[in-house]
Amino acid sequence: MRCSTRPCWHMRDNGEVTSATRRPQPPAPTVPPRLIATDLDGTLLRDDKSVSQRTVAALAAAEEAGIEVFFVTGRPARWMDVVSDHVHGHGLAICGNGAAVVDLHGGPGSHQFVKIRELATETALDVITLLRAAAPGTSFAVERTYSFHLEPTYPSLHMEPPDTIAPAEKLLAEDAQGADQPVLKVLAYHSDIAPDDFLGLARIAVGDRAVITRSSPSALLEISGPGVSKASTLALCCAERGISHEEVVAFGDMPNDVEMLTWAGTSYAMGNAHPDVIAAASGRTVANNEDGVAVVIERMLAERR
Template sequence: MTAASPGRLPRLIATDLDGTLLHDDKTVSDRTVAALAAAEEAGIEVIFVTGRPARWMDVVSEHVHGHGLAICGNGAAVVDLHRGNELVEVRALDRAAGLAIVRSLRLAAPGVSFAVERTDAFRFEPRYPRLHDQRGQPSEVAEAEKLLGAEAGTTPVLKLLAHHTTLDPDGFLALAREVAGGHGEFTRSSPSALLEISGRGVSKASTLARRCARRGIRREEVVAFGDMPNDLEMLGWAGTAYAMANAHPDVLAATPRHAASNDEDGVALVIEELLAGQA
């Protein structure tokens, strides 16, 4: 990893939300709000890069200034927070690939249950735990094969989720990659055995790289923050990367620079140091 040049401000800050920018109670502290505003005032773009769907971005939408973009669904969607979460780019999961993943995981991990995140709705199987806020969403409950089938409509599939009640989270991730990794990108950001599955080549890192390329921003000019396995590729791509003190052990091991924990406003502390020329 190539660090940003000493004394030179980055052009872009990319930060995860849950476990990184947000406190554990899902709030943004006054210190963090001030740091984000100061970064943008200094000419640094700030972009949120999260596994959350666009409908869960209200908690931070008012804290993006400037260009106002956010990368959601682990890279599957780019939204404009200034335009009511309007979709700017979609990188969908092919339905045939999704069905192949479902078939493979049903055989390899009996008891698995699925949910499907589409651009217009979040739908789930009867056995899928109520892990998410479904307020205001269509209430269709059906088997994944139906939710991914032609009769489900034509709106793009952003993400397939797979949950298991008894498997170890990291073990479940390794198993899924082994049996179905050829059909999509597998990662996780939850403490439970919940896998997040995107289309081939779709990740926080790849979508961030695409956005930076369009704006003429080099990876060496990017500072990134994260805490979970779904952040690993982004942290490895960015010129300068910080793992939060509360991060998953794999993230801490792979990322030499560590920030204070999310509840200690670790992102804000680093931004303050960057602006003071100390990082």
């Protein structure tokens, strides 16, 4: 099922952020939480891409207490094997920065798309043209539901070989390999511009034609369809379950998490988070390598008891 809905959601004021000079003591949610939404890389996962036993136990305890857990990530569905063993009862993940909702119950290699919010080919081509003009030297890759395609000048940044190598215009042509699959996002890389500068430049050049964000330490931008973000897709999923934003606790570390952290009733920036994330979140926990998500969940469940 494809979803083109662009919902409106409540945006609350940013809360006070705990000082980074002392160990954070994140505030408890003001209402009983019904759903935990957590980013993966730099948040739930340690730097070696593992999920600690402490974190596994905390996620299981949350679900046993009746709190749903959603993995909300920029990763494509193909890269979700890292958490497939930890999905417990729910088995759903928001992938591609909100471009897809995926059922993980089938296990590695058997993920099913529940909802797709695609980037229209015409929009993708328009954005590419604008970015080529605004930042000469930009190279592009195209992420589809089941395949990955890149330009010859695009660097080897990802964990899989491409299905096709060609100029972006050919990758998005009607007769291109994988053209029967929706485009989930376009990636744009620049070798000579600082990451945050590239993000700011691209947002000015593209305007509201698409959503542009980043989650990589390099100057790698992630481009989704208009209105598509982690926050907007999470809002759709919560509305389907009768869950309000006040009942959501969210975790993140990079600019692609900012909208989600602003939308959630309670949110936490990781100790290793980008400054924009710290400003957006209502609280702060310790770093991903210190199991910051588990620290909050354990405290939250203890207070419920």
